[in-house]
Amino acid sequence: MSASIVVQLLIIGTLQGGIYALAAFGLSLIFGVSNVLNLAHGQFLMLGGLFSYILFMATKWNPLLLSLILFPLFFGFGFLFERGLIRPLLERKGHELVIASILVTLGASLAIEDIASFFWGPEEKGISYMMPSIQMGSMVISSIRLLGLLFIVLLTVAVHLFLKKTYTGRALRATTQNRQGAMLMGVNTFRIGSITFGIGTILASAAGVFYVILFSITPFIGIPLSIKYLCIIVMGGLGSLYGSLLGGLILGLTEAFTGFFAPHWSETAAFFILVTILLIRPKGLLG
Amino acid sequence: MKRKFFISLLSLVLLLLATTLVCAQAPKEILIGGTISVTGRFSTIVGPFKKLAETWEKQVNDRGGIFVKEYNKKLPIRFIIEDDKSDQATSQKYYEKLVTSDKVHILIGPFGSFLSFAASTVAEKEKIPMVMVCASDKRLFERGYKYSVSQLDYADYEGYLYLEMLKKEGKVKKIAMFSEDTLHSTGHLKAAVAKAKEYGFDVVLNETLPPDIKDFSALITKIKGLGPDVVYCEGFPSFEIPFLKQALELGLRPKEFYAGHLTKPVIDALGAMSNHIAGVAYWVPGFKFPGKEDYLSAVKTTGITWDGYMESAIRYFSYQALENAIETAGSLDREKLMDVLRKQKFTSISGPISHKADGSGTIIPLPIQIQDGKFVSVYPADVADGKHIFPTPWK
Amino acid sequence: MKKIHIGILIGLAVLILFPHFTPRYMTAFLLLLLMHIVIAESYDIVGGHLGYINMGHSAFFGLGAYTFAILLNAKLGFFVSSVLAILAGVLFAALISFPFFRLRGAYFSLATFGLIRLLELLAFNLRSITGGSSGIMIKAEYRLTLAYYFTLGLCVVTVGLIFLLTRSRLGLAWTAIREDEEVAQTFGINTFKHKCVALMISASFASLMGAFYTWYIIFINPKVVFGLEIALVPISMAMLGGSGVIIGPIVGAFFITLVEEFLWTKVPYFHLAAYGIAIVLVGLFMPGGIVRLKWFRKPLMRLGLLED
Numbered sequence: 001m002s003a004s005i006v007v008q009l010l011i012i013g014t015l016q017g018g019i020y021a022l023a024a025f026g027l028s029l030i031f032g033v034s035n036v037l038n039l040a041h042g043q044f045l046m047l048g049g050l051f052s053y054i055l056f057m058a059t060k061w062n063p064l065l066l067s068l069i070l071f072p073l074f075f076g077f078g079f080l081f082e083r084g085l086i087r088p089l090l091e092r093k094g095h096e097l098v099i100a101s102i103l104v105t106l107g108a109s110l111a112i113e114d115i116a117s118f119f120w121g122p123e124e125k126g127i128s129y130m131m132p133s134i135q136m137g138s139m140v141i142s143s144i145r146l147l148g149l150l151f152i153v154l155l156t157v158a159v160h161l162f163l164k165k166t167y168t169g170r171a172l173r174a175t176t177q178n179r180q181g182a183m184l185m186g187v188n189t190f191r192i193g194s195i196t197f198g199i200g201t202i203l204a205s206a207a208g209v210f211y212v213i214l215f216s217i218t219p220f221i222g223i224p225l226s227i228k229y230l231c232i233i234v235m236g237g238l239g240s241l242y243g244s245l246l247g248g249l250i251l252g253l254t255e256a257f258t259g260f261f262a263p264h265w266s267e268t269a270a271f272f273i274l275v276t277i278l279l280i281r282p283k284g285l286l287g
Numbered sequence: 288m289k290r291k292f293f294i295s296l297l298s299l300v301l302l303l304l305a306t307t308l309v310c311a312q313a314p315k316e317i318l319i320g321g322t323i324s325v326t327g328r329f330s331t332i333v334g335p336f337k338k339l340a341e342t343w344e345k346q347v348n349d350r351g352g353i354f355v356k357e358y359n360k361k362l363p364i365r366f367i368i369e370d371d372k373s374d375q376a377t378s379q380k381y382y383e384k385l386v387t388s389d390k391v392h393i394l395i396g397p398f399g400s401f402l403s404f405a406a407s408t409v410a411e412k413e414k415i416p417m418v419m420v421c422a423s424d425k426r427l428f429e430r431g432y433k434y435s436v437s438q439l440d441y442a443d444y445e446g447y448l449y450l451e452m453l454k455k456e457g458k459v460k461k462i463a464m465f466s467e468d469t470l471h472s473t474g475h476l477k478a479a480v481a482k483a484k485e486y487g488f489d490v491v492l493n494e495t496l497p498p499d500i501k502d503f504s505a506l507i508t509k510i511k512g513l514g515p516d517v518v519y520c521e522g523f524p525s526f527e528i529p530f531l532k533q534a535l536e537l538g539l540r541p542k543e544f545y546a547g548h549l550t551k552p553v554i555d556a557l558g559a560m561s562n563h564i565a566g567v568a569y570w571v572p573g574f575k576f577p578g579k580e581d582y583l584s585a586v587k588t589t590g591i592t593w594d595g596y597m598e599s600a601i602r603y604f605s606y607q608a609l610e611n612a613i614e615t616a617g618s619l620d621r622e623k624l625m626d627v628l629r630k631q632k633f634t635s636i637s638g639p640i641s642h643k644a645d646g647s648g649t650i651i652p653l654p655i656q657i658q659d660g661k662f663v664s665v666y667p668a669d670v671a672d673g674k675h676i677f678p679t680p681w682k
Numbered sequence: 683m684k685k686i687h688i689g690i691l692i693g694l695a696v697l698i699l700f701p702h703f704t705p706r707y708m709t710a711f712l713l714l715l716l717m718h719i720v721i722a723e724s725y726d727i728v729g730g731h732l733g734y735i736n737m738g739h740s741a742f743f744g745l746g747a748y749t750f751a752i753l754l755n756a757k758l759g760f761f762v763s764s765v766l767a768i769l770a771g772v773l774f775a776a777l778i779s780f781p782f783f784r785l786r787g788a789y790f791s792l793a794t795f796g797l798i799r800l801l802e803l804l805a806f807n808l809r810s811i812t813g814g815s816s817g818i819m820i821k822a823e824y825r826l827t828l829a830y831y832f833t834l835g836l837c838v839v840t841v842g843l844i845f846l847l848t849r850s851r852l853g854l855a856w857t858a859i860r861e862d863e864e865v866a867q868t869f870g871i872n873t874f875k876h877k878c879v880a881l882m883i884s885a886s887f888a889s890l891m892g893a894f895y896t897w898y899i900i901f902i903n904p905k906v907v908f909g910l911e912i913a914l915v916p917i918s919m920a921m922l923g924g925s926g927v928i929i930g931p932i933v934g935a936f937f938i939t940l941v942e943e944f945l946w947t948k949v950p951y952f953h954l955a956a957y958g959i960a961i962v963l964v965g966l967f968m969p970g971g972i973v974r975l976k977w978f979r980k981p982l983m984r985l986g987l988l989e990d
Contacts, residue, residue: 005508012504037788057555088966095733095860096969098788102735103921103965106914110958118951122331123595124524126556130536140537142504215501215529216556218331223910224499231796234789259505264468266505267497268803275800278793279781326953328905370953375899375906376714383826384707404819404901412824430822468806468815470903497806498815 008139009256015142017252018149019210021245023225024232025152026203028244029159031233032176033196035097036086039105041204042226043112046219048074048205049212050116053125063129064147067209071202078201081108082194090193109223116219126216148210155203156245172196176239231274237284246285250277313358314392317619319609320367320385321395322406327373332523332598333398333421335591339599340366340395342588343606346581353610356617371397375405382409392619393418395609396435398598400424400442401470407435416625418612420605421598424474428645436628438608438640438648439601442471443478446521449545449567449654450479452666453517454486458677459542463492463515465506466547467522475521475547483519491515496526503530507537516678521547528556535560542678551594554660562659563679567652570600570637571664573672578607578636594662604635604650638670697834701827713830713898715939716837717891718915722923722931723840724887725916730926731848732880733860734783738794739888739916741801742771744907746889747896748805751818754897764893771889772882779878786863795913802908817903820896829898836894840887845928847883856880860926922964924971929982933972 027041048070055066085108089100131143163169174182175189183189211217232251236243251270258266277285323337324330344366347353352361367389371378378397385391386409396419397406403422410417410432417435419427423442427435453459462483466476473495480493491513496506507530510518518534518541520527527546531553534544546553549566557564570582570593582603586593593599608631613619616627632641641649654666656675663673701709725739749770753763778797785793805812812818847853855876858866867873896902906912916931923934942953949956968975973982 005512008508009505012502012508016502016504037792085962085966092969094787095735098735098791099921099925100965100969102737102791102917103961103969106918107958107961107963107965111955111962112958114952114954114958117330118955122334123550124331124528124552124556126528126532126552128556128558128560130532130560133536133538135538142533142536144536211501214532216525216532216552218525220328220331227792227795227799230792234792238789255502256505259500259502260509263465263494263496263506263509265807267500268800268807271796271800271803275793275796278785278789278796282785282789327911374911375901376710376895379899380707380710380714383710384705387705387707401817401901401903404822405899408822408824408900426819432822470815470817473815495814497803 004138005260009260010253011139011141013253013256014249015145015149015252016255017249018145018152019207019214020229020232020248020251021152022148022155022210022248023204023207024229024236024244024248025155025159025241026200026207027229028233028236028239028241029196029203030200032239032241033172034082034086034090034193036089036101037098037105037230038086038197038200039102039223039226039230040081040109040112041200041229042224043109043222044074044077044201044204045208045211045225046217046222047077047112047116048208049217050120050125050208050219051205052209053127053212053217054120056127056129063127063209063213067206070205070209074201074205075198078198079194081201082197086197087190087193090190106223109226113219113222120219122218122220124216124218125212127213129213142214144210144213151206152245156241159241168192168195231271231278233284235274235277235284237286240284240286243284243286313355313360314362314619317353317355317362317364317393317613318367318389318391319364319393319395320382320389320391322369322371322378322381322397322402324373324398324402325370327371329373329398329402331525332596333602335589335596336398336599336602337368337370339585339589339591339602340368340606342585343603345588346585347610353613355613355619357619366395367391371402373402375402378402379405379409382406386413386415391415392621393609393613393624395605396420396422396437399471400427403427403435407432410434415621416612416628418605418609418628421601423647424470425647428643428647432646434625436608436642436646436648438604438635438642438650440649440651441478441647442474444651445475445547445567446479446519446545447482448651448666449565450482450486450488452654452675453488456675456677459488459516461489461491461513461515462517462519463510463513463541464490464519464521465492465494465496466520467498467500467526468495469498469523472521472523472547479519479521498522498526500526501529503533504537506530507534507539510534511537511539516542517545518543519545523548524550524553524556528553531557531560531564540679540681544679548597549655549657549662550597551592554594554657561657563656563676565654565656565665565675568597568600568655568662568664569604569650569652570597571653571655571662571672573664574637574670576634576636576638578603582636600637604637604640607633607635608640694838698831701830706826709826709830711939711943713826713833715935716830716833717895718919718935718939719932720833720837720840720887720891721912722916722919722935723844723928724884724891726920726925726931727844727847727856727884728880729917729920730930731844731853731860732856732877733926734877735791735917736794736881736884737791737913737917738797739884740908740913741794741798742775742885742888743892743895743912744798744801744805744904745774746771746892747902747907748812748818748892749889750893751820751896751902752811754820755818760897764890767893768886768890771885771892775881775885776878779874779881783874783877783881798908798913802904805904805908812904815903817901817906818896819901822900825898829894832894832897833891836887836890841928841932843883848928852876852879918961920971921969922961922971924973927973930971930973937972 134141171187232247233244236247254270258269348363352363369381394417400422419437423439466472554561611633616623665675728736746767750767919934920931924930
């Protein structure tokens with residue numbers, strides 16, 4: 001068990017964690033503002049991957065650049081989704097709100113995956129785009145994942161500045177902390193909700209692009225991924241953006257180390273940690 | 288004289304009456320019942336096959352149907368296919384309906400061993416023949432059931448011919464083997480590992496991974512350290528596409544990759560990097576067995592490609608088995624059909640088909656290799672339409 | 683006897699005689715319907731009456747299924763295996779009550795949903811006990827009629843017991859917890875005990891149903907009993923029909939199972955999409971479910987099936 005193996009696994013875990021953090025971040029943002037567990041988040045990830053696949057097959061341009069074209073599109077999707085399906089629910093309280101949000105986001109997820117499967121086929125899809133990896137002695141770093149990690153780091157910094165310095169950002173924080181108070185202060189909390197959904201959806205679609213490049217997708221990956229990401233943000237602490245990053249990192253590292261020593265147990269170990277953390281700290285790590 | 292004449296006339300009239308009565312009892316058409324996973328988990332593998340059935344039905348009916356000796360004429364066929372939603376209980380329920388309400392003459396199985404476990408109990412209870420499709424789990428044949436058959440040999444044997452080819456070529460010492468954790472693949476891996484050891488290979492890795500895993504970086508790191516000649520990955524495209532991509536990206540360069548259940552989406556997802564990956568298939572264009580043109584035209588009419596849906600070949604030769612059985616039996620009597628099905632011998636699009644005593648078949652997939660974006664069969668020599676390029680010439 | 687009681691008795695008689703005068707596949711269909719009712723009703727004890735949306739209800743179903751299969755193969759016989767299956771579900775419910783009931787609302791729902799996935803993964807990994815991905819096969823036999831009667835019996839017991847419980851002090855405590863847990867606590871209700879009991883009762887029906895299902899279908903594996911399809915059954919049916927009233931999950935189960943069977947076999951595509959859109963509409967416009975719609979409310983209340 002050499003040091004270089006450990007370092008390699010740490011690198012792998014961190015890079016994978018970066019991919020997880022990307023989608024989890026968006027989800028945490030959405031929850032903080034709308035207080036809704038969005039089961040459809042994974043579908044936007046899937047659609048992000050699907051659309052970049054379609055564009056790539058048609059043009060053969062660099063898929064990472066192609067995804068930039070998709071960003072405004074997905075902002076629109078998220079915005080409209082919130083406006084049409086989520087906003088009507090926000091007047092409800094407690095028990096009823098949870099039921100309604102589960103039904104609506106779940107129903108939307110099922111509809112989306114069925115329609116996607118009908119129009120674009122249920123088979124496995126992947127983009128054959130590769131970037132040469134960075135070699136450091138006996139260790140290899142996947143360049144694409146490094147890009148993903150850089151992206152999330154930049155994003156975190158950008159969002160941090162956004163939340164601290166801009167009006168919309170401060171309005172967002174206010175809405176998260178106290179919705180009524182924010183409304184009293186003149187914040188259009190409904191608008192903020194839609195905007196946040198739009199941003200969160202962009203992040204999900206970006207994660208989807210990485211998914212289709214690094215792995216492969218079918219129209220049916222959405223719901224299981226939604227559950228995984230929801231578990232990550234709950235583990236990290238609902239409402240805490242850094243919590244979701246931490247959650248993603250922990251998941252990535254767990255998968256890396258168990259993947260090496262006991263591959264059969266890697267998913268189980270990850271889930272075990274998820275559930276355990278939740279039970280020890282019901283509010284999540286940084287909640 | 289007059290009496291003799293009348294007797295012969297009477298006999299003739301009676302004979303004519305009898306013949307018309309018998310012919311009047313000939314069914315209008317041959318009803319074939321089955322379920323297909325149009326929706327649900329298996330729809331990515333067999334979703335379009337309902338249309339494939341309809342296409343084959345039309346092909347047969349355009350020929351006039353299947354000749355049934357008992358009625359001395361060709362009868363058209365008609366499929367009644369339900370969607371089992373990839374669920375056992377739904378499949379079983381529909382097979383009940385097909386037998387008791389729709390009164391079909393013969394059953395064609397659902398996709399895969401998993402659904403066939405439950406579906407075949409209906410065939411057994413109702414004593415109606417079922418031609419199972421893509422069903423090769425050994426346990427299906429250990430129950431002593433008399434009313435279901437499969438053309439495929441046990442799932443365990445899938446990789447055997449590939450390993451045999453490696454042994455004959457004598458250039459491989461170490462193999463790293465792993466599979467996804469699903470019913471089919473774990474059975475395949477277990478048998479393949481045993482066979483590899485029997486052939487004297489050094490099996491340096493023998494792992495089963497969770498089926499939904501997407502990140503293989505850790506496993507790849509492990510494999511690199513072991514330095515195998517061949518990396519043997521048994522799984523379905525959703526499992527092996529991420530693995531192969533990441534392996535190539537992280538610099539894993541064995542002498543050859545073997546990947547199970549290769550399909551066109553794998554070639555598309557990997558692009559040029561898919562070159563020289565080996566696998567096994569039930570049918571490739573290089574085959575020269577009868578029925579090839581009809582198979583390809585059926586696939587085309589269904590709107591799919593043979594290499595996008597490799598299981599279409601299996602389903603097609605199951606249809607061939609069905610047709611051959613009815614023709615050979617010359618009757619739609621269930622017992623006769625079942626008897627013929629167990630004993631039948633004919634050549635399908637994928638080669639000769641016969642059955643073992645327990646109802647399983649004898650078809651094993653043959654080794655293939657991706658060469659310049661096409662599937663080429665490479666072994667055995669008498670059916671191969673290409674040469675096995677080994678080791679993979681990495682740049 | 684009130685009209686409704688006579689109606690119920692006639693209905694029961696029809697159900698009992700059903701297999702004798704209908705084609706076998708109708709019996710198979712009805713078996714699935716009754717199974718859905720059992721799972722949806724037992725879910726609703728916790729989801730509707732107690733007010734904790736337990737998205738992990740099918741975990742009990744799967745646990746019962748596996749326990750039954752393992753014990754039956756170990757030659758313990760049908761009766762013993764079934765009883766132990768129930769026990770497994772109940773004990774598991776008691777066990778997870780301690781950590782899980784510290785969570786509320788969305789956290790609780792999500793954690794319980796994660797639980798199913800965890801059990802599925804454990805079923806994969808603990809090969810030596812569960813057979814892993816190869817699943818477990820019990821002795822193959824044709825059991826439709828018997829399985830139907832067992833399921834019918836279980837369904838009657840489930841609905842009957844829930845009926846009695848909701849009218850008991852236990853049911854009153856559950857309603858109090860659902861409406862406002864803090865207040866209930868200040869009034870001296872031992873909320874934890876009542877929540878735990880609710881979960882245990884809910885689990886018992888689900889795990890026995892899992893056992894019967896295995897007995898009928900002969901072969902199970904992790905994806906079947908712990909998968910997404912079966913996980914969504916109780917939630918969607920109970921919510922669609924109307925969560926929190928006895929007639930709700932029954933209506934929901936009827937609606938979804940019947941629509942799936944008769945309408946959708948005629949339409950080749952978009953089943954899932956239609957299902958999804960239907961659920962969205964329910965969520966948006968009738969979160970109280972079908973039974974609380976204006977059309978149905980009055981007649982159901984007059985029949986005594988719905989109370990407010």
